[in-house]
Amino acid sequence: MTLMIPHFxxxxxxxxxxxxxxxxxxxxxxxxxxxxxxAFFPHLSLLGLAAAAFQTYLLWGSQGTDxxxxxxxxxxxxxxxxxxxxxxxxxxxxSRLYLEQYGKNLGEYYALLLFATVGxxxxxxxxxxxxxxxGLEVMSIAVYVLAGLFREDVxxxxxxxxxxxxxxxxxxxxxxxxxxxxxxxxxxxxLDELPRVLAGHAAFAQPxxxxxxxxxxxxxxFKVAAVPFHMWTPDVYxxxxxxxxxxxxxxxxxxxxxxxxxxxxxxxxxxxMDWNMLLWVLAVATMTLGNVTALTQTNxxxxxxxxxxxxxxxLLVGLVAANQLGAVSLLYYLLAYTxxxxxxxxxVILVGRQKDSYLNIYDYSGLGFQYPALGAAMxxxxxxxxxxxxxxxFVGKFxxxxxAVQAGYIWLAIIGVMNSLISxxxxxxxxxxxxxxPAEADLGPVTFSPGPTAVLTATAxxxxxxxxxxxxxxxLAVKAVKxxxxx
Amino acid sequence: xxxxxLSILVFxxxxxxxxxxxxxxxxxxxxxxxxxxVALLEFLLSLPLWFGFNSSTAAMQFVEHHDWIxxxxxxxxxxxxxxxLLLIMLTTFLTxxxxxxxxxxxxxxxxxxxxxxxxxMSGMLGVFASLDLFLFYVFWEVMLIPMYLLxxxxxxxxxxxxxxxxxxxFTMFGSLLMLVAILVLYFHYGKTTGVYTxxxxxxxxxxxxxxxxxxxxxxxxxxxxxxVPMFPFHTWxxxxxxxxxxxxxxxxxxxxxxxxxxxxxxxxxPLFPQAAYYxxxxxxxxxxxxxxxxxxxxxxxxxxxxxxxxxxxxxLGFVMLGLFTFTVAGIQGGIIQMINHxxxxxxxxxxxxxxxxRRHTRMIADFGGxxxxxxxxxxxxxxxxxSSIAVPGTNGFVGEFLILLGAxxxxxxxxxxxxTGVIFSACYMLWMFQRVVWGQVTNEKNRDLQxxxxxxxxxxAPLLLFIIWIGVYPSTFLNKxxxxxxxxxxxxxxxxxxxxxxxxxxxxxxx
Numbered sequence: 001m002t003l004m005i006p007h008f009x010x011x012x013x014x015x016x017x018x019x020x021x022x023x024x025x026x027x028x029x030x031x032x033x034x035x036x037x038x039a040f041f042p043h044l045s046l047l048g049l050a051a052a053a054f055q056t057y058l059l060w061g062s063q064g065t066d067x068x069x070x071x072x073x074x075x076x077x078x079x080x081x082x083x084x085x086x087x088x089x090x091x092x093x094x095s096r097l098y099l100e101q102y103g104k105n106l107g108e109y110y111a112l113l114l115f116a117t118v119g120x121x122x123x124x125x126x127x128x129x130x131x132x133x134x135g136l137e138v139m140s141i142a143v144y145v146l147a148g149l150f151r152e153d154v155x156x157x158x159x160x161x162x163x164x165x166x167x168x169x170x171x172x173x174x175x176x177x178x179x180x181x182x183x184x185x186x187x188x189x190x191l192d193e194l195p196r197v198l199a200g201h202a203a204f205a206q207p208x209x210x211x212x213x214x215x216x217x218x219x220x221x222f223k224v225a226a227v228p229f230h231m232w233t234p235d236v237y238x239x240x241x242x243x244x245x246x247x248x249x250x251x252x253x254x255x256x257x258x259x260x261x262x263x264x265x266x267x268x269x270x271x272x273m274d275w276n277m278l279l280w281v282l283a284v285a286t287m288t289l290g291n292v293t294a295l296t297q298t299n300x301x302x303x304x305x306x307x308x309x310x311x312x313x314x315l316l317v318g319l320v321a322a323n324q325l326g327a328v329s330l331l332y333y334l335l336a337y338t339x340x341x342x343x344x345x346x347x348v349i350l351v352g353r354q355k356d357s358y359l360n361i362y363d364y365s366g367l368g369f370q371y372p373a374l375g376a377a378m379x380x381x382x383x384x385x386x387x388x389x390x391x392x393x394f395v396g397k398f399x400x401x402x403x404a405v406q407a408g409y410i411w412l413a414i415i416g417v418m419n420s421l422i423s424x425x426x427x428x429x430x431x432x433x434x435x436x437x438p439a440e441a442d443l444g445p446v447t448f449s450p451g452p453t454a455v456l457t458a459t460a461x462x463x464x465x466x467x468x469x470x471x472x473x474x475x476l477a478v479k480a481v482k483x484x485x486x487x
Numbered sequence: 488x489x490x491x492x493l494s495i496l497v498f499x500x501x502x503x504x505x506x507x508x509x510x511x512x513x514x515x516x517x518x519x520x521x522x523x524x525v526a527l528l529e530f531l532l533s534l535p536l537w538f539g540f541n542s543s544t545a546a547m548q549f550v551e552h553h554d555w556i557x558x559x560x561x562x563x564x565x566x567x568x569x570x571x572l573l574l575i576m577l578t579t580f581l582t583x584x585x586x587x588x589x590x591x592x593x594x595x596x597x598x599x600x601x602x603x604x605x606x607x608m609s610g611m612l613g614v615f616a617s618l619d620l621f622l623f624y625v626f627w628e629v630m631l632i633p634m635y636l637l638x639x640x641x642x643x644x645x646x647x648x649x650x651x652x653x654x655x656x657f658t659m660f661g662s663l664l665m666l667v668a669i670l671v672l673y674f675h676y677g678k679t680t681g682v683y684t685x686x687x688x689x690x691x692x693x694x695x696x697x698x699x700x701x702x703x704x705x706x707x708x709x710x711x712x713x714x715v716p717m718f719p720f721h722t723w724x725x726x727x728x729x730x731x732x733x734x735x736x737x738x739x740x741x742x743x744x745x746x747x748x749x750x751x752x753x754x755x756x757p758l759f760p761q762a763a764y765y766x767x768x769x770x771x772x773x774x775x776x777x778x779x780x781x782x783x784x785x786x787x788x789x790x791x792x793x794x795x796x797x798x799x800x801x802x803l804g805f806v807m808l809g810l811f812t813f814t815v816a817g818i819q820g821g822i823i824q825m826i827n828h829x830x831x832x833x834x835x836x837x838x839x840x841x842x843x844x845r846r847h848t849r850m851i852a853d854f855g856g857x858x859x860x861x862x863x864x865x866x867x868x869x870x871x872x873x874s875s876i877a878v879p880g881t882n883g884f885v886g887e888f889l890i891l892l893g894a895x896x897x898x899x900x901x902x903x904x905x906x907t908g909v910i911f912s913a914c915y916m917l918w919m920f921q922r923v924v925w926g927q928v929t930n931e932k933n934r935d936l937q938x939x940x941x942x943x944x945x946x947x948a949p950l951l952l953f954i955i956w957i958g959v960y961p962s963t964f965l966n967k968x969x970x971x972x973x974x975x976x977x978x979x980x981x982x983x984x985x986x987x988x989x990x991x992x993x994x995x996x997x998x
Contacts, residue, residue, distance in 0.1 A: 369596060369599070372599075383632065388628055388629075388631070388632065389624070389625040389628045389629050390625055390629055394625075394628070398621075398666070401666070401667065401670060402670045402673070402674075405667065405670040405671055405674055406670075406674050410667065410671065413667045413670065414664070414667055417663035417664065417666060417667055418663065420663060421656065421659055421660055421663055424655065424656065424659055425652070425656065428635075428652060428655060431636075432639060432648050432651075432652070435636060435639065435640050436639045436640055436647065436648050436651070437648075470556060471555065471556040471557060471558065471559075474556065474558055474559065475558055478558065
């Protein structure tokens with residue numbers, strides 16, 4: 001037996017390599033250097049992320065597969081790379097001061113963050129379902145650990161354990177689905193081959209494929225926190241370190257949606273009618289339950305957790321629509337959501353202080369006039385999440401619902417906008433507290449450290465900028481989704 | 488190259504906000520003077536619009552058209568015709584007075600208040616000037632935020648949050664359904680013509696199957712009917728009006744409500760003409776219920792602001808009735824009545840605001856005999872009241888007369904019932920006026936009230952001027968709207984005779 005070494009180009013996975021390398025360097029430096037050096041990890045991570053972003057930029061426009069057709073190198077992948085890099089970079093900026101309060105500004109935190117990003121990238125790039133699974137696990141295991149970073153904290157422990165156990169379940173479902181698919185397709189898991197093979201022996205494969213699709217939806221549904229696979233979300237989001245909650249809400253969700261879209265748009269276009277129905281129900285259930293439950297939350301992290309469930313529901317609308325506009329709106333919305341959600345979590349971290357002592361929404365009373373800039377930023381993020389112009393959140397929802405209308409799902413669009421109305425209520429409540437209620441107690445000073453301040457500035461400007469001038473980003477996303485021939 | 492005067496008008500207040508940010512927030516006088524200067528300058532900037540407007544054509548004027556999101560057919564498209572000109576002028580005309588009215592009223596968070604006021608101004612002008620559906624929707628929603636803050640932050644402490652949220656959710660509810668309808672319209676236009684655009688003027692005269700028109704008219708109509716507000720969607724209005732600070736009430740009554748009626752005129756009717764004719768009975772009856780119901784409820788109010796709020800429901804009912812007559816008199820009367828209501832009701836809220844500042848109560852029972860300590864106040868109050876009742880010689884008469892003329896021409900029953908509203912309005916206004924102003928001073932606290940200051944008189948002077956002007960010589964204003972109205976009616980007439988498909992509804996329009 002001879003060993004075949006497939007042909008490959010290292011630069012195709014340049015961003016992944018750079019980030020892995022950075023993570024390893026951080027681990028080594030952490031192990032070998034004296035204590036005082038630890039402050040440099042965020043800078044090192046940012047440097048790695050910048051290099052990865054640059055490499056992504058260099059790759060932009062390329063089209064094709066690599067590593068024996070295991071990964072795609074195309075604009076869709078690269079667009080998601082940019083979302084992940086942005087999300088991780090903003091998380092890194094948020095982390096340092098927050099972790100120092102807990103005495104946890106550790107090298108492994110940043111290394112795991114970068115490894116998780118690598119996993120996400122592999123998920124977005126995967127051209128083969130096994131590759132997708134590898135990426136998913138690389139990401140998930142890193143995030144399980146990160147959720148339990150505060151070892152001494154009971155809630156953090158609970159979050160980690162819950163996420164691990166339920167996450168393993170969902171991975172099993174995903175694998176199970178892949179196994180069925182493997183059988184149905186007669187031994188291939190290449191995404192681009194699947195439609196042809198499945199069409200070849202339709203009568204035999206049909207029931208098994210449908211079962212596989214259902215199981216895949218369970219697996220993905222768990223990662224994007226879609227109802228009814230959302231049970232873990234509030235507890236995990238509440239218990240995990242706030243910076244990791246932010247990271248999970250944007251990064252993990254975006255990665256899962258990247259894989260979700262890629263698999264369903266590429267492998268199962270012929271069975272669109274079947275999974276459309278399922279996702280329609282899922283979308284409606286997800287946004288409605290997320291929004292309605294968010295109404296009653298008094299813990300800001302829990303509220304944002306339910307809000308993130310609701311946003312998963314909106315994003316599913318893009319999948320249901322299953323047209324070019326739907327895919328474009330998915331990309332646009334994920335980027336917009338990354339900005340506005342990380343911005344909101346940035347405010348939560350700044351206001352939280354002293355080991356998260358101020359996480360109740362009533363702690364925001366009177367904040368708007370006490371700290372005008374902070375209040376204005378939070379109000380902006382809340383209005384953006386609620387989908388009110390001129391913010392990125394509005395344009396994102398506009399795209400998503402127009403995709404639904406274009407595909408003929410008028411009722412889905414109506415249910416979607418009515419859900420936005422419900423969400424307005426709890427987002428507005430934060431602004432009510434900030435501007436219309438007197439401060440309940442003296443909050444004490446909020447320290448504006450450079451990292452979070454930079455995040456807030458960048459995200460606020462970003463939310464407004466791509467909200468008012470969404471044109472070029474839209475065109476970019478159109479280029480990215482050109483890879484789906486069926487749309 | 489013409490000066491982009493509409494853009495300047497829309498964005499000048501935003502520039503004002505930026506400059507405002509650099510001013511000392513403790514120095515209220517400077518903040519208020521600066522905002523006043525901005526608002527006054529804005530009014531002066533809008534004058535070329537009035538004088539440069541060509542009344543002989545129905546075409547859009549001062550047009551600005553630039554690509555905004557070209558791949559989506561969205562453009563930055565502004566323009567003015569006879570319908571919007573008067574409303575834009577009303578907005579720029581009232582804002583300086585509103586700033587003056589805050590002089591002693593607003594004492595907390597002055598800087599933020601002024602920022603909201605200017606942002607609101609910018610949003611309102613954007614709504615009236617935009618001719619692109621997307622752009623219009625953006626302005627329409629953006630404007631909610633400053634108004635919500637005005638009510639919620641500076642309103643009456645007891646119920647301001649409730650009123651603010653109610654205002655926000657009600658308006659948002661309607662506009663979100665409108666958003667879906669806009670999208671349906673967009674894709675229908677794209678499918679029919681092959682061009683995907685949000686350009687409003689291009690969509691006029693589009694052939695839309697009746698069934699589709701029906702639903703879309705309702706979706707757009709709901710958004711606007713809530714804003715007007717038409718019975719039975721008016722319940723947010725008394726709360727918002729009562730709890731808002733004086734200036735908030737003035738702007739709400741004078742300009743924001745007009746966006747609803749303007750929306751019918753600009754969007755609902757020309758976009759879905761066949762449905763518009765179909766819905767004449769429904770909307771006329773709702774308008775008439777609004778007229779009578781608003782008047783009857785006003786009569787029973789104990790709170791001055793609530794009384795005026797319900798009288799708005801009644802007055803706006805007149806406007807809606809006029810618009811849905813589809814006659815020259817009715818529509819011109821409707822537009823003039825929009826302006827009238829802005830002037831009279833705006834003035835009424837100012838009148839109430841000024842007495843509230845002195846006495847910190849708005850209950851009718853707490854007053855009586857105000858004419859004795861405050862003769863100037865009583866005089867102004869009387870003129871404004873008469874204008875609101877539509878006594879000949881004041882602006883209200885012209886508007887209501889034209890509307891009733893149109894109503895009688897198109898349907899005798901509607902006209903007759905609506906005419907009773909005029910009598911009712913005389914009842915509740917005069918009765919209220921009698922209890923507040925005439926007679927002996929019944930409450931000792933009212934005996935030594937200060938009469939109006941020079942600043943307060945200065946606020947009223949221009950309002951009174953126009954109340955009389957429109958009453959005596961309305962042609963100045965009617966001329967501006969004549970060509971547009973004629974063109975509008977010709978368009979509607981033409982649509983009335985064209986047949987649209989009754990049953991053919993494209994897939995996905997009704998599920």
